[in-house]
Amino acid sequence: MSDPTARAAAALAAGELIILPTETVYGLGADAANAQAVAKVFEAKGRPRFNPLIAHVADAAQADRIAVLDAAARRLAARFWPGPLTIVAPAREGVGVCDLARAGLDSVAVRVPGHATARAVIAAFGGAVVAPSANRSGRPSPTTFADAVEETGHAVAEALDGGPCAVGLESTVVSVLDGRIALLRPGAVTRVELEAVVGRLSEVGDGRRSPGRVALHYAPDAPVRIETTQTAPGEILLGFGPGVGDPRWSLSPSGDLREAAANLFRLLREADRERPSAIVVAPVPKDGLGEAVFDRLRRAAGHVG
Incomplete structure (x- = not known):
């Protein structure tokens, strides 16, 4: 066949x-x-x-x-x-x-x-x-x-x-x-x-x-911190928007939420393969599609309970 x-x-x-x-x-x-x-x-x-x-x-x-x-x-x-x-x-x-x-x-x-x-x-x-x-x-x-x-x-x-x-x-x-x-x-x-x-x-x-409602979900092995751009040595920043972090690790350099959604899980996985001490994710808007992006991020960080 x-x-x-x-x-x-x-x-x-x-x-x-x-x-x-x-x-x-x-x-x-x-x-x-x-x-x-x-x-x-x-x-x-x-x-x-x-x-x-x-x-x-x-x-x-x-x-x-x-x-x-x-x-x-x-x-x-x-x-x-x-x-x-x-x-x-x-x-x-x-x-x-x-x-x-x-x-x-x-x-x-x-x-x-x-x-x-x-x-x-x-x-x-x-x-x-x-x-x-x-x-x-x-x-x-x-x-x-x-x-x-x-x-x-x-x-x-x-x-x-x-x-x-x-x-x-x-x-x-x-x-x-x-x-x-x-x-x-x-x-x-x-x-x-x-x-x-x-x-x-x-x-x-x-x-x-509904599936996908447990508190810690969508999580890489490295700990995830969200809503900040402050990093320590050994941490990787996933940026969002113009000029935020290394473009290689940006969810969307232009600040486009659909691009950020499409890139989120891929970048979490790719960053995790680098074995960072933590993955830090810059703030994203919480309206429109941002509600879904933020939902996944807070569950990846274990911030739901």
Whole structure:
């Protein structure tokens, strides 16, 4: 079988794992309906089983077969799918996503990825695919094929190279449950963009229904300090904006948040390979996409509790 898409789909059908490119980060893919395959994902990542997984589907029609999407969820899907938005909605009983993938919850997190290769594999497979970031749990997510293979390549039957991830941060997660719409995890689809479609978001949301909410997450081996440009010998500064630090280590020399998001995990990994005494990250804005960048940085630094 020479076609990589067909090989990946066959591996999923056989209960094996794959490395799957998406526009957000590289994912460690498995058949969402197969509890034994999903268990391999948790084992390969060392991921706690209370942390639910996102079910990736080829289109909105497939999403509708595993999740109960109300009018607000459908508006969000129409506006942002395919793309970096995950919708948490009530799960349809017994359809498509096993209990382990949902962490025993009555909801399911579902997304149509923006990467054409990911959608092609999912369509060829014919079912939903869980695809959490293809790294060991707690580590920075891989946004290049090489980093994904380095992290979890030993556990997979097939690995697809889709090039560098365009977004570079995990998807925005929004819950649409019991008439309330809440932002559970910030991402490339911003709070302002969501509210333009569904109105003001609820301040109350159940964070256990979303992945990526543990306090220390996305962390390199070196300690991370944020919101400062002051460094000591042996530390590496990841700058942001004109004239801040060495351009080699800048998230964005021009101060562009989309560039910073795309570079964040790659630079955390590259800096960590230098074995610094610490990685220091310059201040970034906290509005718009900056909310998601700052969320990842404070979790990398262990500042959430």
